[in-house]
Amino acid sequence: MxxxxxxxxxxxxxxxxxxxxxxxxxxxxxxxxxxxxxxxxxxxxxxxxxxxxxxxxxxxxxxxxxxVEGPMREVAEAVAAARDGVSTPRGRLRVSAPQLFSQLALGHIAARFVATYPQVQVETVTEDRVVDLVDEHVDVAIRINPRTDSDLVGRCFARDRLLLVAPPGLPRPAPAGPAPTPMPAVVMPTYRDGDVWSAREGGTCVQPLPVLYASSLLMIRDAVAAGAGVALLPQSIAAPLVQTGDVAVWGVVGEPTELWVLHTSRRLQSPKVRAFVDFIGAQFPDGTFTVPARAA
Missing domain, CATH: 1.10.10.10 (Winged helix-like DNA-binding domain superfamily/Winged helix DNA-binding domain)
Structure with a gap:
């Protein structure tokens, strides 16, 4: 053809x-x-x-x-790079990311990226749903704990941990006994009655007694700091208030959360995609997801 x-x-x-x-x-x-x-x-x-x-x-x-829109754009970029004799990232890069990651970190990352690669224009798609990269003409996607059966490729660029946190004035229960300790709690709407929060470190085991339901992790963080009760929060979100003493950590819950940058497995991977994948990995050299100071 x-x-x-x-x-x-x-x-x-x-x-x-x-x-x-x-x-x-x-x-x-x-x-x-x-x-x-x-x-x-x-x-x-x-x-x-x-x-x-x-x-x-x-x-x-x-x-x-x-x-054909996506593949033809990639072919044009490959031809331009070959004609120039270089592989300079250029053109519009569409990035899909969850809302919380976008609010906390993507603005800072994108600003540094376009400063490093001035011939690239970044367009963000901020939604919590799983975006179809091909049908919606998205170049790369940031996803949390992506499915292992996905046909996308990429890398894990950072990890986060889920912490059991509490107001600093709330007495911490003794290590787990025969039953969890009932505690006032701030929970997500997905909380199910009877759930138990058990920390791996220190043996603290809590039976949440919901006093506040919130769909925003930032709201949950602020409610804990205001004394509402215990909660589960990612370390990246809780860290600033932990450092100032406004929130206490009672332990780590569950396994680490992985943040991945993914793209399609086409052979003609454009220079801008390769550059972004490498760039975002370099922003977290120790593999730990940390929030820029101003976003925290």
Whole structure:
């Protein structure tokens, strides 16, 4: 299949017509029309319905456009890099990340990244849902404890720990006895009655008695500092108040949480993706997720 024909089809489809595509590219309308017609003949399907005022993509045309935008952009970047004789990261980099990570760290990381690579423009997609990188044209995704059966590739760039924290004035119960110690607690809406919080270090075991339900970990942190009760918090979020003595740590709960940067496994991995993966790993040299001071 002719890549030039695919490129011309994408240009016509995104510009909304042969005339606009001609003005944007400098190629004649006749050439663009012929290339698109040749592509339709090669595929055996009609991609564009040509009207008197404005073209419309067929269902096959819409599907093809969705599938070729990302790969064609990567091919163009690879060709540009080969032509220049370098592998300079350039172009727009779309990064998907969970809301909390975005609020705490992504702004600082993205600012340092574009300062290091001025030919890259970063666009963030901040959502807690699992984004489809191919369908939604996302270059890299930050995910917490991703599924092992994912077809994405990448690396774990940092780890976090879940802490059992409490107001500093709240007496810490003795090491676990025959039953957990009931304690007022600040919990997430996902808390289930009967859950027990057991710390690996120190043997503290708590039976939470919810006094406040909060969907924000930052709100939970502040409520604990204000004396509401015990809670479970990531070390990265609790650390600033632990350092100032506003929150006490009663132990570590569960296994470490892993933060991964993921991307598709295409062979033509663009320089901007490689650069971002390497860059974000370098921000946490000891492998521990820490929050920039101003974000904390």
């Amino acid at each position: 002719d890549l030039n024909a695919l490129d011309d089809f994408q240009l016509v489809a995104t510009q909304g017509g042969f005339g606009k595509a001609s003005r944007a590219s400098g190629r004649s309308k006749a050439t663009l029309s012929r290339r698109v017609a040749e592509l339709e003949d090669a595929m055996g399907v009609r991609l564009i319905e040509r009207g008197s005022h404005r073209l419309a993509l067929t269902e096959a045309g819409r599907l093809l456009l969705q599938r």
